[in-house]
Amino acid sequence: MYQGPGVKTSPDFPVPDKMKAWVLGNPGELKLTEKPVPVPKRAEVLVRIDAVAICATDLEIIDHGPPASIQGGMPFNKNFTPGHEYMGTVAALGPGVDEYRIGQRVTVEIHAGCGQCKRCREGMYTSCHNYGLNYGDVDKGHRANGFTTDGGFCEYQVNNINTLVAIPDAMSDEEATLVVTAGTAMYGLTELGGLVAGESVVVTGPGPIGLLGVAVAKALGAQPVILTGTRDNRLKIGLELGADAVVNVRNDKDAVAAVKRLNGGKGVDYVVECSGAPNAVNEAIRMVNRGGKVCLAAFPHAETPVDVAHIVRNNIYLYGIRGEGKSATHRAEAFMSQKRFDATKIHTHTFALDDLPTAIRYAKDRVDDAIKVVVKARGVAAHRVAAE
């Protein structure tokens, strides 16, 4: 029977001893296995995972390893379960937890900082100085599920209560998986200064963070909000999420000139760079006006040459952001539960947990114009193609 020291369970939510879990073998290789259901410790709860979205970072981890770090090294062949954008139902409470109740629906943010380093004390827990130090005889209390500890491509996971966000019944499982994505966009805008009402904002790159960046910037009152990208179908979704104008940089080769044209001939106040394109930083620093701010929310694969002289001469600020810090997920969830924007416009496909490899193929190859692909352990029939 499932139990642990000081752990509270409920007969309404029986918890099994074992669960289905996908684990990472060699690069690109996922295997469906069985693992013991983890047991929450102090300040933790057990979450029954009801839905998990696939993120570009998951694809990166599964194929290449970083930014996951398991036992201080690459995540391969270590019985590691990836997946980090999940939501579910509280199924058991660790010792002393009274902040949540069994049966409550929650979504999660990723980073549980150590709570004792300089950055955690400043509220910057996504930049925890003890990142990944939670193995062997070192346990600083840091967890980033799906990065340094087991994640969400399974049926149950333990989460620190600081990583939970309560959600209303009216929010669907699929929508709730998108709170952390909107939270990342919210964190970027927070770091840029937060008060963007009436300020001009460009978002470059209509991936999930860019599209929800448009939605969050608009919900915060920014004007105009301009989205640049290369795919018309995604730019159209940007317009539906609140962009005042879009620029297809495939047709309009000079993106900087196009942005200025749309902003009365002037540079904008802020750029949120979500494309990771090789020339994106040099374009972004020319899209902003003097004293403007640029948030870098995507990472290019290669080192990027940057025109430093232009940055210095024009007093431009550059911000690198990691994850969804400073409780940004709570602010994003507030916008979503008040229906200030409809994040479900970026959810395109749902598969059963058993079909994770197919779901990953859809996300990676953008099959059928896939944007956000979700897998669910319950309520979705698995494809039995191989058996027939």
Ligand SMILES: [Zn+2]
């Ligand atoms: Zn992610």
Ligand SMILES: [Zn+2]
């Ligand atoms: Zn810390």
